[in-house]
Amino acid sequence: MQAHEPRGLREIDDELWVAEDGLRYVVEMGRRMTVIRLPSGELFVHSPMPLDDELRVQLAELGAVRFVLPASNLHGHLRMGDYRVAYPDAQLFAVAGLADKRSDLDFDGELPDDADPGWSDVLEWEVLRGVPKITEVVFFHRPTRTLVVGDTCFNISPDAPLATRVWAWGPRMRRRAGPPPLFRAAVRDKSAARDSVNQILEWDFDRVIVGHGEIIEADGHEAFRSAWSWL
Structure with missing residues (x-):
């Protein structure tokens, strides 16, 4: 997805x-927010994007925003203050x-220590360990068999700009779903990361909602397994 608006x-x-938006970080890559309505009717918002009037109205039609979470300490936290105010x-x-990075925000909890039972009926989660500079939490929505990630799995389209494809796929230019080269380079403990990936693969997901690129609508479990088979 390469949206600019x-x-x-x-x-x-x-x-x-x-919901999708444009994002340029080194290259144009787009970004995605995920919203899940919980059994209570309240909303779980993952990687919140800019809160414009249209989005505010749409969220109000779906339910009350109850939980707001980033994908990681790098991905999806920049707009959280807007949601605190709204x-x-x-x-x-x-x-x-x-x-520590966002001392301007008053957080109500921190993962992995403070998982909230308000979402545990339908969501499981796992921290991808072994990547000390990037603490990413991956979520699994059981009712729809959907994995929700940030940077652990890109799925950049062949139609994306050349610079985006080179950055995401690496110099061999072979299309694949998976972490970009910079994320792979950040892995310091392959054994710990492998344990986390194996735990994620215990979940019965088929779809993968990626933070950047095209949603993997089918065979996402195999795509994610293949993406991390290098560990």
């Missing part, structure tokens, strides 16, 4: 929506290392 929420499954009753969760 924000796009509104679109439903991709029961109780599951995404939704004072919502709970903001950090990942390890983010609270």
Whole structure:
């Protein structure tokens, strides 16, 4: 996905929506927010994007925003303050290392220590360990068999700009879903990362909502396994 203007929420499954926006970090790569409606009717917002009037109205139509989380200490936290102001009753969760980085925000909890039972009925989660500079939490939405990630798995289209493909795929220019070269280089403990990946692969997911690129709508379990088979 290579959008340059924000796009509104679109439903991709029961109780599951995404919104997409442009993002340039070294290269143009786009970004994606995921919204899940919990059994309570409240909303779980992952990697919040800019809160414009259209998005605010759409969220209000779906339910009350209850939980707001980034994908990692690098991905999806820049707009969390907007949601704190707009939704004072919502709970903001950090990942390890983010609270020090975002001292301007008053977090209600931190993963992995403070998993909230408000989402545990339908969501499982796992920290990808062994990557000390990037603390990413991967979520699994059981009802729709959907994995939700940030930077652990890109899926850049062959139609993306050349610079984006080179950055995401590496110098061999072989298309694949997976972490970009810079993320792979950040792995310091392959054994710990492998244990985390194996735990994620215990989940019965088929779809993968990636933070950057095209959603993997089918065979996502095999795509994710293949993406991390280099460990």
